[in-house]
Structure formats: C-alpha cells, structure tokens
Amino acid sequence: MKSIFIDCSLGISGDMLASALFDLGVPKYIFLDNLVSLNIDKNYNFKFNVGDSEGIKGIVCTKTEIQFKELYKSLNDIKNLLLGSNLNDYVKKKSIRVFEILAEAEAIVHGNQISDVHFHEVGSIDSILDVVNVCSAIDFLKPHKIYFSNPPSGKGIVSTSHGPLPVPVPTVLEIARQKKIPLTLLDDIYFGEITTPTGIALIATFIDNFDKPDKIKIEKIGVGLGTKNICRPNFLRVLLIDDYYIENKKPSYETIISQEAWIDDSTPEDVAVLIERLRSAGAIDVICYSVDMKKNRKGICIQAIVYPKYKNLLREVWFNYSTTIGIRENNISRWILPRRTVSHETTFGTVNIKQVIRPNGQISIKIEHKDLTRITLNTGIPIEEIRQKLIIELSGFYELDEWSF
Structure with missing residues (x-):
C-alpha cells in the first residue's frame, strides 16, 4: 500500500508542501483545475519552477501579483467560497477543515468567538489556493497513510498584521497545543517563522502518525522549496513509500501500546459498554478478567492494546466513560506476519x-x-x-x- 512521509524537519508552509507534491508526480492540471473550480480571476496564475536552495534542487511555486477586489477574511467567507466552487466533496471538506482549525486557534488566541475571527495573511487568495492545492494533490495520490516528521518551532520575532509577534506565532503555538503536535527546537542560524499557521493546520488535518514507519520502501521523492532566503537550505520533502513492503515473507516488528485499569466499582453492564467504546475508539482488541484487589475486593482488569496514533483518544475514553482514576500504559513490542x-x-x-x-x-x-x-x-x-x-x-x-x- 502506498503512503506518503512528509519530512518537514526544516519547516513547512502551504506552498512548500504543494510544490513538493507536484515534484512527487501530481500532474500540473490538478493544480490548474483549482483556479477554474474556484472561479478565480482568469489573469491570476502560478507556476512551478525548478530552483535550488543552498545547493538543494527542488520546485518553487511562484504566483502572480494581482490586487483582488474581494478578499475572503472570515471563516464563513472562505467556507462559502469553497462550498460554492466546483471542487469535489473531499477537497471541499479537507480545505474547510484546515480553515476551521485555524479559526479555532485564532478564536482562543484573540478571545473571540469563531464567527468573529477575521483572517489576515491566511485569508488571502494565495493561502486559500495553497490549501486547496495540497488537498487536491492528496486526493489525487489517495495515500493509505500520511506520516509527518515533527515540525520546527522557529525562533525570533516576526512582523504581522497584529504587529511584532514572537516565533512560533500564537496561532501556531495554539494549534500545536490543541492537536498535540510536538514542535522541535532546531539549532538554526535563522531567526524567523519556518512553520507557518497554514503549514501546521495542514499537519493537523492530515496527520496519521508522526515519524516514519520502521521499515519503508521509498518509491519517489518530491522536494518543495521555500521562497525565503534564510542562509541555509530551505526545503520540505515528500516521500512516496510502500509501507506494506514485505521482505522475504518474514514477520515484521512493530511497537504498540497497552493500556490497563483495574476497576471494582462498576457493574458488568457498565464494563461491557466501556469495552465497546474502547474498541470503537481504535483499540486493536480489549480483554477483561477477574482480579483480587486490595482488601480482598473482587475487581475486573480491563486491558486494551492500541496503535500509538490512537492512544490519546483511548485515554479520553478511559477517563470520560469509566470510573477509573488512573490507567497503566506501556509500550509493547510484537512481531506480526504479513x-x-x-x-x-x-x-x-x-x-x-x-x-x-x-x-x-x-x-x-x-x-x-x-x-x-x-x-x-x-x-x-x-x-x-x-x-x-x-x-x-x-x-x-x-x-x-x-x-x-
């Protein structure tokens, strides 16, 4: 099965990711059709050109400079633009989700209701098109899974429509907090923003897992260049991988998570509902058996095994839908047959x-x-x-x- 691994360890933005996906092999017409589907001014255009960043070859996206009469500032404005377009339902849904994530973070940062949020930089036609281009490219590739490396936080201060802001800017920081996206501290000579709000919102929308799988077969590599000259290589790469690659028909090794709680104050009916909720939340399997607890109380041990990407969701189920006040969690190594x-x-x-x-x-x-x-x-x-x-x-x-x- 084909998956993609997005290595954004040097930074991520919407145009860098779109450029890398183009370099990976997504046809140009997929991107050009978005201009027609969005009914954007026919004089507006963009090009994918070969370039280099400190000796690293890749693709850079350049756009025409046009002053639009109508700017899409609010979430509803952008939703109406996307819903009224001729984009397919998948691209509409994913693109809207990116801007919803941005709006949710902006609302918290500024203390507003989501309906009162007004986008500035990310509400421009350029940013909207970057998001749609990425969503349509992923729709074309239809990857089994999407992996990301941890994005860098950046450092320093940048100028924004709100004035000078520290890096990472509040919106990036809030999305990282909400979506539990770990930011790395890059030992970098560049002071400025290298993970943009649009970039981290795209991660939050499409992430299946952080870090690449243990064993991969690389089929192709796409490199997208940033437009900033930051005195070091400024690029993002996307790897098309076969994560279902079977080597010599041998068992493969993987790490999964075990979560366990002992419960003595729930009815069997309540336990049955909890087990079903755990399975619905992504548990590979759930078992239970009787245990003798302290003071000779009879209890039930409930154990769930889960892939790492679902562990946070299962924790919420444990604490919201059971009487336990704590769970034990361990990494488990296992070998599985193809x-x-x-x-x-x-x-x-x-x-x-x-x-x-x-x-x-x-x-x-x-x-x-x-x-x-x-x-x-x-x-x-x-x-x-x-x-x-x-x-x-x-x-x-x-x-x-x-x-x-």
Missing part, C-alpha cells in the same frame, strides 16, 4: 477474508465471522457448513495475487 483483508465474491455474496503469509511461504485464510453470521441468518444454513463450502470455493484465493515483495 496479512491483508480483502473482499471476494462468492455464491453466498461478498465476504471479507483475512489472508496471511507464513514464513515458509504458505498462505492461510480466515473468513470474517460477521459475514458467516450474516449468511447463516439469511439462509438458515449452519455456520460450519457455510465455512466448509466457502473454503472449497476460495481454494484458488491462496495465491499471492497483488502482493508485493
């Missing part, structure tokens, strides 16, 4: 099948039990009989079709 779940047409209709490759190269399959349950309820045929018929019918599905090694 596996995938795919749909297959059968005489009983569409069924989902988990396919696994063993280290010796053998393939095993398991039919999803919920599909077996659905079929037996609809047909009255016993589950075991359905399972046996499907195994015979799917015998050809043991092949390695569409698997990459």
Whole structure:
C-alpha cells in the first residue's frame, strides 16, 4: 500500500508542501483545475519552477501579483467560497477543515468567538489556493497513510498584521497545543517563522502518525522549496513509500501500546459498554478478567492494546466513560506476519477474508465471522457448513495475487 512521509524537519508552509507534491508526480492540471473550480480571476496564475536552495534542487511555486477586489477574511467567507466552487466533496471538506482549525486557534488566541475571527495573511487568495492545492494533490495520490516528521518551532520575532509577534506565532503555538503536535527546537542560524499557521493546520488535518514507519520502501521523492532566503537550505520533502513492503515473507516488528485499569466499582453492564467504546475508539482488541484487589475486593482488569496514533483518544475514553482514576500504559513490542483483508465474491455474496503469509511461504485464510453470521441468518444454513463450502470455493484465493515483495 502506498503512503506518503512528509519530512518537514526544516519547516513547512502551504506552498512548500504543494510544490513538493507536484515534484512527487501530481500532474500540473490538478493544480490548474483549482483556479477554474474556484472561479478565480482568469489573469491570476502560478507556476512551478525548478530552483535550488543552498545547493538543494527542488520546485518553487511562484504566483502572480494581482490586487483582488474581494478578499475572503472570515471563516464563513472562505467556507462559502469553497462550498460554492466546483471542487469535489473531499477537497471541499479537507480545505474547510484546515480553515476551521485555524479559526479555532485564532478564536482562543484573540478571545473571540469563531464567527468573529477575521483572517489576515491566511485569508488571502494565495493561502486559500495553497490549501486547496495540497488537498487536491492528496486526493489525487489517495495515500493509505500520511506520516509527518515533527515540525520546527522557529525562533525570533516576526512582523504581522497584529504587529511584532514572537516565533512560533500564537496561532501556531495554539494549534500545536490543541492537536498535540510536538514542535522541535532546531539549532538554526535563522531567526524567523519556518512553520507557518497554514503549514501546521495542514499537519493537523492530515496527520496519521508522526515519524516514519520502521521499515519503508521509498518509491519517489518530491522536494518543495521555500521562497525565503534564510542562509541555509530551505526545503520540505515528500516521500512516496510502500509501507506494506514485505521482505522475504518474514514477520515484521512493530511497537504498540497497552493500556490497563483495574476497576471494582462498576457493574458488568457498565464494563461491557466501556469495552465497546474502547474498541470503537481504535483499540486493536480489549480483554477483561477477574482480579483480587486490595482488601480482598473482587475487581475486573480491563486491558486494551492500541496503535500509538490512537492512544490519546483511548485515554479520553478511559477517563470520560469509566470510573477509573488512573490507567497503566506501556509500550509493547510484537512481531506480526504479513496479512491483508480483502473482499471476494462468492455464491453466498461478498465476504471479507483475512489472508496471511507464513514464513515458509504458505498462505492461510480466515473468513470474517460477521459475514458467516450474516449468511447463516439469511439462509438458515449452519455456520460450519457455510465455512466448509466457502473454503472449497476460495481454494484458488491462496495465491499471492497483488502482493508485493
């Protein structure tokens, strides 16, 4: 499965990310169509040109200088522009979400209601187009996952429409706080903004995980250059990766999180609801068993295992929907076999099948039990009989079709 890793360790802005995605291979017409879809003045244009930054080759986006009669300052103005455009629903939804994140942060920074927020720099046509370009490029690539490196905070003071502000500017800092985005302190000779509000809002909108996966196969690299001359390389790169790369059919190593609590003051019905909430919030699985607690009280140990990207969401479930006042959390190392779940047409209709490759190269399959349950309820045929018929019918599905090694 193809994913993208966005390395923004030297900084991120909307135009840098759009340029890197163009360099990665997103066709130019994807970006040019946005001008038509947004009904932007026909004289307005932008170009992706090859350039370099302190010897690093990449793509820089240059835009025409035009004074627009109408400026889109409020969140509602920008929403109306996007909703009234001919952009597809995905690009509209993601672009609006970027500006909602910006508005939520601005409202807190200035002590206003979101409806009273007025954008300045990020409300310009240039910024709106940068956001739409990034969203449409990601829609074109349709990555399985999007990984980001931790963005740098920058340092110094910058001039804004509000006057001089410290770096990172309050909006960037607030988005980092709200969305729990870790900022790195870069040992940098440059004093100024290198992670822009638009850049960090794009991270908050698209982030699946921070840091690159443990093992990747790099397919292509795109480099986007910044427009500032900061006396050091100023670029962002996007890696197209195959994070489902299987090497020699061997098990792969990964780190997951274990969260656990012992509870002795909830009914079994309440525990059942909690377990379902944990699973719905992204837990890989949840188990529970009886434990003897202090003072010989009978309690229930509930343990959830979860991918790191969902750990914060599960913590909220623990503390909002259970009686516990603390949870134990540990990193767990595990080895997993290459596996995938795919749909297959059968005489009983569409069924989902988990396919696994063993280290010796053998393939095993398991039919999803919920599909077996659905079929037996609809047909009255016993589950075991359905399972046996499907195994015979799917015998050809043991092949390695569409698997990459």
